[in-house]
Amino acid sequence: MAQxxxxxxxxxxxxxxxxxxxxxxxxxxxxxYQSKVWFLWLTFPLSLIWLASCLAETxxxxxxxSEGESELVSxxxxxxxxxxxxxxxxxxxxxxxxxxxxxxxxxxxxxxxxMLFYFKLVFISFVFx
Numbered sequence: 392m393a394q395x396x397x398x399x400x401x402x403x404x405x406x407x408x409x410x411x412x413x414x415x416x417x418x419x420x421x422x423x424y425q426s427k428v429w430f431l432w433l434t435f436p437l438s439l440i441w442l443a444s445c446l447a448e449t450x451x452x453x454x455x456x457s458e459g460e461s462e463l464v465s466x467x468x469x470x471x472x473x474x475x476x477x478x479x480x481x482x483x484x485x486x487x488x489x490x491x492x493x494x495x496x497x498x499x500x501x502x503x504x505x506m507l508f509y510f511k512l513v514f515i516s517f518v519f520x
Contacts, residue, residue, distance in 0.1 A: 398447040405441045418496050425500025438498050445490040491515035
């Protein structure tokens with residue numbers, strides 16, 4: 392439990408540093424400041440910290456602590472049936488899409504209404520999965 396909370400702290404500190412850099416809480420300001428150069432290139436170590444923390448928050452491969460004990464009996468597959476199992480996995484993949492959208496908005500710039508936004512979003516989601 393302590394390891395999960397520690398990743399939330401690193402996510403908050405990275406986000407707070409970018410809020411100080413941009414000077415605004417509005418996510419559109421992040422896109423405006425990245426019209427010339429993405430924050431990914433300017434703050435590459437912070438982007439790696441953010442990516443690792445997002446992987447930990449979404450319980451992906453190197454950080455899947457919650458399923459480690461129940462791996463032998465297939466975890467969620469035996470504890471939940473149809474509806475509960477589907478809702479758990481829908482929520483898990485919705486978290487992945489949300490975290491990849493935040494990564495894309497903070498580090499890769501661009502406007503939300505453009506088609507390139509969705510290509511970047513799908514690419515970051517692919518990196519997560």
